Amino acid sequence: MKIVVIGMGYVGLPLALLLSKKDNVIGYDINSKKINQLKKNIDDTNEVEKKNFNKAKKIFFTNDSSYLKNADFFIIAVPTPIKKNKEPDLRLLKKATILVAKNIKSQSVVILESTVFPGTTENICVPIIKRISKLEYINKNSFKNDVKGFYCGFCPERVNPGDKEHTIDKITKVISGSNQYAIKKINNLYKSICKKIYISSSIKTAEAAKIIENTQRDINIALINELSKIFKLLKIDTREVLATAGTKWNFSKYFPGMVGGHCIGVDPYYLTYKSKSVGFKPNVILAGRKINDGMSNYILKNIIKLYKKKNIIFTKSRILFVGCSFKENVTDTRNSKSIELVEKLNKLKAKVDILDQVINKDKIKDIKVFKSLKSLDKNSYDTIIFSVIHDKFKNTLKKNYKEYLKNKKKIIVDINGFLPKSDSDFRL
Amino acid sequence: MKIVVIGMGYVGLPLALLLSKKDNVIGYDINSKKINQLKKNIDDTNEVEKKNFNKAKKIFFTNDSSYLKNADFFIIAVPTPIKKNKEPDLRLLKKATILVAKNIKSQSVVILESTVFPGTTENICVPIIKRISKLEYINKNSFKNDVKGFYCGFCPERVNPGDKEHTIDKITKVISGSNQYAIKKINNLYKSICKKIYISSSIKTAEAAKIIENTQRDINIALINELSKIFKLLKIDTREVLATAGTKWNFSKYFPGMVGGHCIGVDPYYLTYKSKSVGFKPNVILAGRKINDGMSNYILKNIIKLYKKKNIIFTKSRILFVGCSFKENVTDTRNSKSIELVEKLNKLKAKVDILDQVINKDKIKDIKVFKSLKSLDKNSYDTIIFSVIHDKFKNTLKKNYKEYLKNKKKIIVDINGFLPKSDSDFRL
Numbered sequence: 001m002k003i004v005v006i007g008m009g010y011v012g013l014p015l016a017l018l019l020s021k022k023d024n025v026i027g028y029d030i031n032s033k034k035i036n037q038l039k040k041n042i043d044d045t046n047e048v049e050k051k052n053f054n055k056a057k058k059i060f061f062t063n064d065s066s067y068l069k070n071a072d073f074f075i076i077a078v079p080t081p082i083k084k085n086k087e088p089d090l091r092l093l094k095k096a097t098i099l100v101a102k103n104i105k106s107q108s109v110v111i112l113e114s115t116v117f118p119g120t121t122e123n124i125c126v127p128i129i130k131r132i133s134k135l136e137y138i139n140k141n142s143f144k145n146d147v148k149g150f151y152c153g154f155c156p157e158r159v160n161p162g163d164k165e166h167t168i169d170k171i172t173k174v175i176s177g178s179n180q181y182a183i184k185k186i187n188n189l190y191k192s193i194c195k196k197i198y199i200s201s202s203i204k205t206a207e208a209a210k211i212i213e214n215t216q217r218d219i220n221i222a223l224i225n226e227l228s229k230i231f232k233l234l235k236i237d238t239r240e241v242l243a244t245a246g247t248k249w250n251f252s253k254y255f256p257g258m259v260g261g262h263c264i265g266v267d268p269y270y271l272t273y274k275s276k277s278v279g280f281k282p283n284v285i286l287a288g289r290k291i292n293d294g295m296s297n298y299i300l301k302n303i304i305k306l307y308k309k310k311n312i313i314f315t316k317s318r319i320l321f322v323g324c325s326f327k328e329n330v331t332d333t334r335n336s337k338s339i340e341l342v343e344k345l346n347k348l349k350a351k352v353d354i355l356d357q358v359i360n361k362d363k364i365k366d367i368k369v370f371k372s373l374k375s376l377d378k379n380s381y382d383t384i385i386f387s388v389i390h391d392k393f394k395n396t397l398k399k400n401y402k403e404y405l406k407n408k409k410k411i412i413v414d415i416n417g418f419l420p421k422s423d424s425d426f427r428l
Numbered sequence: 429m430k431i432v433v434i435g436m437g438y439v440g441l442p443l444a445l446l447l448s449k450k451d452n453v454i455g456y457d458i459n460s461k462k463i464n465q466l467k468k469n470i471d472d473t474n475e476v477e478k479k480n481f482n483k484a485k486k487i488f489f490t491n492d493s494s495y496l497k498n499a500d501f502f503i504i505a506v507p508t509p510i511k512k513n514k515e516p517d518l519r520l521l522k523k524a525t526i527l528v529a530k531n532i533k534s535q536s537v538v539i540l541e542s543t544v545f546p547g548t549t550e551n552i553c554v555p556i557i558k559r560i561s562k563l564e565y566i567n568k569n570s571f572k573n574d575v576k577g578f579y580c581g582f583c584p585e586r587v588n589p590g591d592k593e594h595t596i597d598k599i600t601k602v603i604s605g606s607n608q609y610a611i612k613k614i615n616n617l618y619k620s621i622c623k624k625i626y627i628s629s630s631i632k633t634a635e636a637a638k639i640i641e642n643t644q645r646d647i648n649i650a651l652i653n654e655l656s657k658i659f660k661l662l663k664i665d666t667r668e669v670l671a672t673a674g675t676k677w678n679f680s681k682y683f684p685g686m687v688g689g690h691c692i693g694v695d696p697y698y699l700t701y702k703s704k705s706v707g708f709k710p711n712v713i714l715a716g717r718k719i720n721d722g723m724s725n726y727i728l729k730n731i732i733k734l735y736k737k738k739n740i741i742f743t744k745s746r747i748l749f750v751g752c753s754f755k756e757n758v759t760d761t762r763n764s765k766s767i768e769l770v771e772k773l774n775k776l777k778a779k780v781d782i783l784d785q786v787i788n789k790d791k792i793k794d795i796k797v798f799k800s801l802k803s804l805d806k807n808s809y810d811t812i813i814f815s816v817i818h819d820k821f822k823n824t825l826k827k828n829y830k831e832y833l834k835n836k837k838k839i840i841v842d843i844n845g846f847l848p849k850s851d852s853d854f855r856l
Contacts, residue, residue, distance in 0.1 A: 118662050158676060172675040200672040201665070208664050209672035212655055213679055216648070219712070220680070223647050226712045227640055230699070233706040234546050236636050237629070244628040244637035247600040248586060251641055252648070252680045271658070278661040284647070284654045287715040 002026070003189075004071040004103075006096045008034055008061065010045055011113055011157040012077030014168055017052055018193040020059035027061045028068060028099075035063045044360055046331045047161065068103040073189060076100065076125075077113040077157065081262060086269045088117065090124065097125045101132035106148045109177075109185050113157040115214070115267050117274035118207040121154045122178075139178040151182035154203045155190065156210030161261070162329035172196040176206035214267040215285060220254040221264070222288030225295055228256040228428045232302075238428060239417045256428035257416050258299070258337035258387075259292040261326035265335060295428075296341040299415060302426050303345075303385070306411050312382050314348040320371075320381040320404055321345070322355045322397065323388025331360040338387040342368065353381075358390045378403050383411040386418045394418075430454070431617075432499040432531075434524045436462055436489065438473055439541055439585040440505035442596055445480055446621040448487035455489045456496060458523075463491045472788055474759045475589065496531040501617060504528065504553075505541040505585065509690060514697045516545065518552065525553045529560035534576045537605075537613050541585045543642070543695050545702035546635040549582045550606075567606040579610035582631045583618065584638030589689070590757035600624040604634035642695040643713060648682040649692070650716030653723055656684040656856045660730075666856060667845045684856035685844050686727070686765035686815075687720040689754035693763060723856075724769040727843060730854050731773075731813070734839050740810050742776040748799075748809040748832055749773070750783045750825065751816025759788040766815040770796065781809075786818045806831050811839040814846045822846075 001023045005016040008029035016027040029035055037044060038061040041053035060067065068074070078092040093114060100110055110129060112121050126137050129150060136142070136149030155175045160166050173194035177183035183199055191197050200206035228238040238256055245251045259265045268285050275282045307314060324338040325331060333339055345352050353369045353376075361370060373396060381404050389397065398419070405412075414424035421427070429451045433444040436457035444455040457463055465472060466489040469481035488495065496502075506520040521542060528538055538557060540549050554565050557578060564570070564577030583603045588594050601622035605611035611627055619625055628634035656666040666684055673679045687693045696713050703710045735742060752766040753759060761767055773780050781797045781804075789798060801824060809832050817825065826847070833840075842852035849855070 118659075118664055166677055171677065174672055174675060196675075198672065198675045201668045204662070204664055205668045205672055208655075208659060208662075208669040212669060213673050213676050215655075216651060216673075216680060217678075219647065219651050220644075222712050223644060226710050227636075227643075230703045230706075230708055230710060231546075231636060233708055234632070234636075234702070236546055236632055240629045240633045241636040241640060244602055244626065244633055245641050245644075247602060247624075247626040248641050249594055249599065250645075252644060274662070275658045278658075280658055280661055282654050282658060283715040284650050284712070284719055287711040291712055 001073075002071045003073040003075065004028060004068050005075045005077060006068075006099060007076065007078035007114075008038060009077065009079065010047055010159045010161055012075070013038070013043060013045070014048055014052075014159070015075065015077060015113070015157075016059060017048060017056040018169060019189075020056040022192055023058065025056075025059045026067050026071065027059055028065070029061075029063055032063045035061050044331065045161070047159075065099055065103070068099065070105045071103065071108060073109050073111060074100045074104065075111045075113060079262060080114045080116055080266075080270070082266050082269050087273050088270050090116075090120070093120075093125070094128065097128045098132060101129040104129060104133045104135060104150055106135060107150070109151045109153060109182060109189075111153045111155050111186060113155055115156065115210050115263070115270065116154075116207055117211060117270040118204045119274070120207060121152055121203050126152055137178065138182070142179065145179070145181045151178050151185065152203065153177040153182055153186045154206045155186060156206060158213075161332060162327060169193055170195050172198050174198050174200050174206050174209060176200040176203045178203065211267050211271045214264050215271055217254075218259060218264050218268050218292060219285060219288040220252060221257065221259055222291040224254050224256045225291050225428070229298065237421055239421070255416070258295045258341070260335045260337040260340075261332070262334055265289075265292060296337045296344065299341060299413070299426075299428070300344050303383075303411070303413055304348075306413070306425050310409050310411060312409055312411070314345075314350040317350045317382045318380055319345060319350050319352045319383045319385060320355055320376070321352050322384065322386045323390065324354050324356050325359045325388055325390075328388055329358065329390050331358055333359050333364055339364070341385075341387070356388070356390075357393065373397075373400075376404050379406055381405055382409065383413065385413040385415070386424075387415050389416070389418050429501075430499045431501045431503065432456060432496050433503045433505060434527060435504065435506035435520075435542075436466060437505065437507065438475055438587045438589055440503070441466070441471060441473070442476055442480075442587070443503065443505060443541070443585075444487055445476060445484040446597060447617075448484040450620055451486065453484075453487045454495050454499065455487055456493070457489075457491055460491045463489050472759065473589070475587075493527055493531070496527065498533045499531065499536060501537050501539060502528045502532065503539045503541060507690060508542045508544055508694075508698070510694050510697050515701050516698050518544075518548070521548075521553070522556065525556045526560060529557040532557060532561045532563060532578055534563060534578070537579045537581060537610060537617075539581045539583050539614060541583055543584065543638050543691070543698065544582075544635055545639060545698040546632045547702070548635060549580055549631050554580055565606065566610070570607065573607070573609045579606050579613065580631065581605040581610055581614045582634045583614060584634060586641075589760060590755060597621055598623050600626050602626050602628050602634050602637060604628040604631045606631065639695050639699045642692050643699055645682075646687060646692045646696050646720060647713060647716040648680060649685065649687055650719040652682050652684045653719050653856070657726065665849055667849070683844070686723045686769070688763045688765035688768075689760070690762055693717075693720060724765045724772065727769060727841070727854075727856070728772050731811075731839070731841055732776075734841070734853050738837050738839060740837055740839070742773075742778040745778045745810045746808055747773060747778050747780045747811045747813060748783055748804070749780050750812065750814045751818065752782050752784050753787045753816055753818075756816055757786065757818050759786055761787050761792055767792070769813075769815070784816070784818075785821065801825075801828075804832050807834055809833055810837065811841065813841040813843070814852075815843050817844070817846050
């Protein structure tokens with residue numbers, strides 16, 4: 001059996017490696033630099049450890065599409081980002097689908113793992129494949145399975161970057177397929193690598209399920225951010241309130257913060273786009289998105305207030321900004337709200353040094369000043385902004401951070417409550 | 429020791445009974461009818477079983493305020509509803525506070541259990557007590573505890589009507605007090621009746637914690653209601669999506685539905701009122717409230733659509749409406765969205781019979797036709813609307829409901845997914 005996985009990112013790479021323990025897997029990515037690194041068993045997302053490369057003996061990484069010919073399974077795991085206007089950007093998905101269409105054979109199964117709005121698999125990808133491959137789409141309405149055609153499935157990824165506990169082999173995998181035979185084939189594929197399989201009632205149900213998982217997370221963080229704004233005005237500490245409410249048996253634990261990255265802050269827009277396209281404006285989800293998208297500005301405003309109060313001038317100020325990946329313990333800075341905040345501080349002409357020893361610096365376009373813990377100057381910063389605190393630097397930072405501050409008129413902004421309440425001038 | 433509990437409803441009665449196992453308790457309520465019933469060990473909310481009255485030997489129920497004199501503890505557990513304009517209605521709370529103020533003595537502790545916006549205890553109740561009683565308020569700023577004064581605390585109730593599992597003796601009780609000595613006294617009071625005590629950092633933190641518990645629930649149901657509306661347009665069944673998403677380790681399980689009663693649909697307005705009063709419009713919470721408040725209209729619209737589609741005329745139609753308390757297994761119909769929906773159907777001149785053998789019929793003002801399972805006419809309803817299904821009638825209903833329907837052109841509306849998907853014409 002030959003399996004092709006398209007997209008060697010967070011989702012595709014771990015999946016391809018797992019599948020290759022048993023079957024022949026082609027790990028395809030358009031990025032030749034990435035392919036060269038993968039051939040050397042290096043994963044720049046830091047999600048896969050070297051030892052997992054070694055276990056995968058039947059994998060072949062390539063950016064040459066001629067290797068994709070006649071695979072039994074095509075698994076698409078490409079990013080589905082949003083455009084500047086916050087609408088879905090399906091260009092990578094469509095490109096990948098065209099690639100599949102050109103290389104598919106009769107009885108192949110095409111599986112989409114990327115997050116999309118309900119209907120994408122069957123209304124966008126399937127027509128592309130049909131048109132280019134001239135094959136039939138075999139679904140519930142097809143008379144039989146042995147026509148010259150292909151099957152489809154939507155099997156949403158549930159990758160949580162930086163989370164080594166909920167990896168694909170340990171979680172419940174949702175699958176769906178275009179008909180019972182497709183489901184059987186897809187089930188056989190995943191059951192060898194996943195702990196538990198859940199068969200969703202249809203492809204669009206599975207698409208909807210994936211998108212609401214992240215939407216629920218987004219709206220819950222938005223609620224806590226909104227509460228944090230209210231409580232700031234009422235001089236109540238949000239984290240103390242959450243600790244109290246958290247003692248109720250059914251209180252869901254979420255915390256305030258900036259929502260960045262390529263899932264939580266992006267996926268809801270796929271759903272709101274689809275919803276608007278059928279004439280319904282989803283005000284709850286949009287209100288949540290608005291609050292979350294505005295958090296870096298809110299934090300900035302509070303920093304400006306503190307500067308005024310303490311009579312410090314931005315142009316003469318040195319700021320140490322701690323952590324700028326989109327969340328803890330990941331190398332990824334795409335759609336990082338910390339970077340957004342740093343850029344806003346730069347616009348105020350503050351001199352900002354970033355301390356982050358985890359991120360992938362090559363991926364940040366603009367020049368920024370990066371520091372390692374060792375290279376930090378003592379007694380030299382007016383302000384420390386604690387944003388993203390990677391686990392492995394927590395203890396050292398907590399112990400030493402005061403050394404880097406000037407003695408007078410200093411400001412500590414502790415966005416996510418890293419320090420005890422009384423040690424910071426502002427926290428969400 | 430003498431304890432006064434003011435308000436013998438969902439919150440006050442179970443609390444008073446528990447406390448009276450050890451101490452002398454006065455259970456006060458302004459409603460003389462209720463007091464007479466309680467004296468006969470009858471609880472019309474159905475929250476307290478007869479045997480629990482029998483265990484409580486040191487309780488005295490009264491509507492005569494002269495019995496309140498000189499209590500050591502005053503616990504206020506009166507309703508805090510909203511006015512028609514959705515703003516907090518604190519009249520009952522203020523009345524109760526005045527009653528306390530008139531009967532308080534030096535070193536008394538006043539505890540508020542009712543849900544309020546942050547600041548109510550110390551900014552509304554305390555000034556009333558100070559003014560009328562001429563006593564000092566002893567708090568963190570007081571020099572010592574032996575001045576001629578009173579203490580305060582906010583110890584939020586966590587009663588979940590109809591829930592016999594999370595009763596006050598089995599849950600974590602949040603307490604807070606005006607100073608350390610007050611906290612000590614309050615802790616001693618509750619620790620004898622509650623499984624676990626959590627001391628919140630301040631009175632207003634505890635007030636905030638209580639209000640966000642229900643606000644979180646409200647917004648999460650609102651999200652699911654919004655999703656349900658989107659998915660209806662996309663021809664996706666919401667409950668199937670929820671079943672799929674529910675297989676993710678961190679998906680919080682909420683379901684679509686009408687949000688009525690006197691907690692979830694009311695408490696968020698206390699917070700939004702306070703928030704607006706300090707200049708911040710909480711758009712996420714308000715968007716959630718709007719969706720939830722509109723659900724009966726949304727369901728009505730879908731019923732009207734079905735009537736048109738099946739060519740049935742409301743004025744000639746007979747509807748069986750199942751369940752009209754504000755939620756399952758409670759007798760209470762206050763702010764019931766099912767009643768709201770029945771009233772809207774009545775306005776369309778449909779003949780609606782209500783089947784509900786659990787609710788307290790005396791409390792429904794307008795005349796409605798109530799039926800018991802036995803009194804239902806067979807083959808006579810065009811439509812059955814399943815709204816609130818009390819546990820004890822589930823099986824019988826599921827088995828027999830079809831008998832009551834006419835043979836032709838029938839409609840089944842299954843708001844909360846009581847039946848298998850294919851058995852209803854509409855569900856959320």
